[in-house]
Amino acid sequence: QQQVKQSPQSLIVQKGGISIINCAYENTAFDYFPWYQQFPGKGPALLIAIRPDVSEKKEGRFTISFNKSAKQFSLHIMDSQPGDSATYFCAPRENQFYFGTGTSLTVIP
Amino acid sequence: DAGVTQSPTHLIKTRGQHVTLRCSPISGHKSVSWYQQVLGQGPQFIFQYYEKEERGRGNFPDRFSARQFPNYSSELNVNALLLGDSALYLCASSLQPANTEAFFGQGTRLTVV
Secondary structure, eight states: OTTEEEEOSEEEEETTSOEEEEEEEOOTTOOBEEEEEEOTTSOOEEEEEEOTTOSEEEETTEEEEEETTTTEEEEEESSOOGGGOEEEEEOOEESEEOOOOOEEEEEEO | OOOOEEEOSEEEEOTTOOEEEEEEOOTTOOEEEEEEEOTTSOOEEEEEEETTEEEEEOSOOTTEEEEEOTTSOEEEEEOSOOGGGOEEEEEEEESSSSSSOOEEOOOEEEEEO
């Protein structure tokens, strides 16, 4: 897991604001870059994912930006809602998923 | 359409005991992986199985073992339980070991006392 560094550890955003979570990695063999959302007591749910031949992917309010040369990718949540309050994990994959340490997002109404 | 099913949802065991956790993957998925998530941390890889063969193993002691059945369901076994084994155990299902999305079950919360 030291191969993956996720920041910030926690984030508080006003409703309607933009939430940004970052993930830095070392292993250039990673071939798939997902973000998972996890609510207390539940398993991680796939939110959005990108492959290394694409620099950006948008699905609704969620966008991944991928910078291969910098070995970083980020999750942007537009128009953040209280229902988005959860823990988010980046989990780049080389055969297995290498999860980051998680970001606890709180969206204040 | 059923997602990944894990049983039981919660379990309390005593130190030194043995435990078996079960996972049924999404219909049509042939690859199952197991992860351990300690409270406040990200999940850590334990095993991956595909077509009943072990395809990967994480850095866990030999007390941890797993197998996959012909119907692609899987069991995770942990022997000689330690307090430190208390965690949420997650099963992930995918079509193949690589190049495809993986979907997680809700997990089994194991508490060792």
